[in-house]
Amino acid sequence: MNTKQRISLTRPDDWHLHLRDGDALQAVLPDTARQFARAIVMPNLRPPVTTTALASAYRERILAALPSGMRFEPLMTLYLTDNTSADEIVRARESGFVHAVKLYPAGATTNSDAGVTDLRRCSAALEAMQRVGMPLCVHGEETESSIDLFDREKAFIDRTLIPLRRDFPGLRVVFEHITTADAAAYVAEAEGEIGATITAHHLLFNRNAIFKGGIRPHYYCLPVLKRERHREALVAAATSGNARFFLGTDSAPHAKGDKEAACGCAGCYTALHALELYATAFERAGALDKLEGFASFFGADFYRLPRNSGTVTLEKVELRIPESLPFGEKQLVPLMAGETLGWRFVG
Ligand SMILES: NC(=O)N[C@@H](CC(=O)O)C(=O)O
Numbered sequence: 001m002n003t004k005q006r007i008s009l010t011r012p013d014d015w016h017l018h019l020r021d022g023d024a025l026q027a028v029l030p031d032t033a034r035q036f037a038r039a040i041v042m043p044n045l046r047p048p049v050t051t052t053a054l055a056s057a058y059r060e061r062i063l064a065a066l067p068s069g070m071r072f073e074p075l076m077t078l079y080l081t082d083n084t085s086a087d088e089i090v091r092a093r094e095s096g097f098v099h100a101v102k103l104y105p106a107g108a109t110t111n112s113d114a115g116v117t118d119l120r121r122c123s124a125a126l127e128a129m130q131r132v133g134m135p136l137c138v139h140g141e142e143t144e145s146s147i148d149l150f151d152r153e154k155a156f157i158d159r160t161l162i163p164l165r166r167d168f169p170g171l172r173v174v175f176e177h178i179t180t181a182d183a184a185a186y187v188a189e190a191e192g193e194i195g196a197t198i199t200a201h202h203l204l205f206n207r208n209a210i211f212k213g214g215i216r217p218h219y220y221c222l223p224v225l226k227r228e229r230h231r232e233a234l235v236a237a238a239t240s241g242n243a244r245f246f247l248g249t250d251s252a253p254h255a256k257g258d259k260e261a262a263c264g265c266a267g268c269y270t271a272l273h274a275l276e277l278y279a280t281a282f283e284r285a286g287a288l289d290k291l292e293g294f295a296s297f298f299g300a301d302f303y304r305l306p307r308n309s310g311t312v313t314l315e316k317v318e319l320r321i322p323e324s325l326p327f328g329e330k331q332l333v334p335l336m337a338g339e340t341l342g343w344r345f346v347g
């Protein structure tokens with residue numbers, strides 16, 4: 001007799017992922033490839049992936065790092081700079097493997113110093129993106145140091161996103177890793193083609209997690225975790241069945257020593273147990289029936305890609321999260337290291 005509870009869903013995709021390069025890529029790629037068919041791969045390498053040629057080379061390195069017998073399709077992105085030309089956008093679209101262009105406001109997050117200093121410098125590229133239907137993914141935070149860290153996403157909506165979408169009404173935008181009730185409301189109500197990714201950690205935690213009993217660097221990411229009322233609004237959006245909200249882990253590995261430091265890096269490693277984390281959040285909301293649309297359908301629909309065939313299964317058994325994982329010569333600490341979740345991915 002098997003009384004174990006199981007859920008099955010169409011194989012999902014991750015619409016916001018950091019795979020890094022070299023040894024780090026080798027270490028983390030199998031975790032994502034085990035759970036997801038495809039992922040939108042972020043271009044914030046050093047140096048950043050700014051051209052179709054660089055994206056092609058990066059894609060080859062990802063495919064070469066894939067263990068034999070595993071299947072995974074990296075969906076590449078270009079890193080928008082003040083100098084991205086309209087020709088480069090056309091090349092990217094024609095390549096067939098570049099699926100989005102990423103806006104990092106200069107200085108907003110990890111490896112964003114080559115990012116955009118003034119969106120007015122990007123008119124030619126944005127115009128071309130609008131014309132060829134290339135989505136713009138945005139790290140939506142203002143960078144002005146006088147703006148409170150917790151208010152930077154809301155400020156981005158008012159100061160950058162609304163004017164941008166007024167100037168380019170046909171531009172398809174993904175508001176990445178939203179963290180506030182303001183962003184969820186904007187995306188739900190805005191006109192035109194817009195989507196948003198939501199991470200598992202922003203569904204599960206509020207900002208108290210960063211300070212519980214002492215400072216906890218593995219809960220520090222950007223945009224930073226917000227108040228409980230924002231977490232609740234994100235859960236409501238993710239479980240609403242609104243196709244504008246879809247899964248993007250923002251799994252962002254940094255070596256243990258780079259996180260546990262006087263000036264620690266931003267990013268949470270969640271690729272190891274991404275679906276278990278999301279299932280936990282959806283179950284707590286009584287909305288496990290909404291997980292498949294969010295994880296497996298809505299992102300593909302937005303990106304105008306076919307939905308996956310095949311299914312994955314999660315079993316309701318305890319999963320103990322390891323304290324750390326090998327990361328090249330270093331160590332990588334997954335989110336909720338040492339804790340236990342109530343779901344386990346079985347394949
Ligand atoms: N989310 C993070 O905290 N960090 C990301 C960058 C990003 O997505 O902003 C990273 O590359 O480490």
Ligand SMILES: [Zn+2]
Nearest residue numbers: 109139222223
């Ligand atoms: Zn970001």
Ligand SMILES: [Zn+2]
Nearest residue numbers: 018042250252
């Ligand atoms: Zn990211």
